[in-house]
Amino acid sequence: MAGNTSRPGATVTSRALALLGAFDDDHRRLSLTALAERAGLPVPTAHRLVAELVAWGALTRTGSGEYVVGRRLWDIGLLAPARTDLRELASPYLHDLYGATLATVHLAVRDGTEVLYLDRLRGSASVPIVSTVGSRLPMHATGVGKVLLAHAPAEVQHEVMGRLTRITPYTITQPGQLRRQLARVRRDDYATTVEEMSLGACSVAVPVRSGPRVVAALGIVVPSLRKDRPRLVAALQVSARGVGRRLGATG
Amino acid sequence: MAGNTSRPGATVTSRALALLGAFDDDHRRLSLTALAERAGLPVPTAHRLVAELVAWGALTRTGSGEYVVGRRLWDIGLLAPARTDLRELASPYLHDLYGATLATVHLAVRDGTEVLYLDRLRGSASVPIVSTVGSRLPMHATGVGKVLLAHAPAEVQHEVMGRLTRITPYTITQPGQLRRQLARVRRDDYATTVEEMSLGACSVAVPVRSGPRVVAALGIVVPSLRKDRPRLVAALQVSARGVGRRLGATG
């Protein structure tokens, strides 16, 4: 919309969205200049658009002059479907699981070739862990990821196998080895990891089924699998069934 | 931006935001026409803007042709500050509280003249309740609301007193009565409600303090207060102190 435009073809909407997209997990607060930089816009343009976003509540300006995501976007984000519904519905079962194991509990779904964490219950005294709600992690290095990958379409599996990045010395980077593990996951109906994502953290995970389809995965993180793997698997499977049943009961 | 504009003065950005704002708790999925209607835009305009929002991931089109909030907005909404931090930080304490009481547990803050629910743990077998995460409820009819109101600035209290809407036959609608209750809340350091929001549900709530400031409230919902009010208050206060201490420890 403007004669002056340095890069004609870009719509106002795309510019406004670029500003929102400039925020991510590592950039929760940005100065105007940084924001303009990350969105690829001239500062005055960013300034004008940002003012509108702030007026509407999509962004908020902090006391120190930096910008952060506003409450109104938070509100609207919560209306996103499925994710929220599943999370709400599974919530009681996660608590039960937490109560039974006192370990960090995860609920995750597959998002493309990554694991998306929908919910996490962290005990006051459990293993410190990298995931947060909303974060995405690679599938091959997490318990829930292996479960979801084992039941993913062939082309997804193929793509993931293509780039098995090493995260710790124990991360599995050989496609053949991962493929054998996935077969075992399908046979035994649970997956494990041993320090493949973070040193000092092991995990167990099971699928959540709605009818025959695997729609999510439930996992827990513990310091060691040594002694009570059967107990953990049993607790997980009971919870996963519970969630699955609730899923069947509603839509 | 356009000669044709029916209502000149409206910016593109405001129109795009109006489309996002068309979604709320009761309108999580909207057809194009409904969306245009609610945003106050002509259908073709809405159509074009919506296409851009979909391309970016702010909205998603369902199989049936309706629009819903997209995953990317969900992501970005989660980056909103304070709210999320507080929720994350309080999470373990809420679990502990849930474990000790098996009642529905709430974490809430004041947002203007309303209560904003940041988190909710609902047991598989607890009282059904109206609140969801992200929802706003009136302050005078909820336990957490009374706590937050008792420690709110005078002008907020004044404004709330002005419109005490009746929700159940037990809702307090007399400013004088509410004022006396708030004084008692400040003295005893906890608040209660008895079927003032939903019939069959009572609640107890306590403030969460960061230094001297009351920054949030912690509450639980139970079928009756009759027998174990002291136990519940004690459990709540322990948890609230825990959260407060963690708040002090970080920024």
Add this chain to the structure above:
DNA sequence: CGGCTCACTTCCGCTCAGTGGAACCCGCGT
């Protein structure tokens, strides 16, 4: 204290991106 820097803000003339009524398409119910 003057002068420099750097981030933010305001100004304003040019122009093309956005507008929305009209027309069209398409699935569905009758």
Add this chain to the structure above:
DNA sequence: ACGCGGGTTCCACTGAGCGGAAGTGAGCCG
């Protein structure tokens, strides 16, 4: 076959948006 109501495409008109340049002001340093 025909009307209806949603979604989609078209396109001539024009004012909303653009961004370089200039202005502001807080912070730092010699």
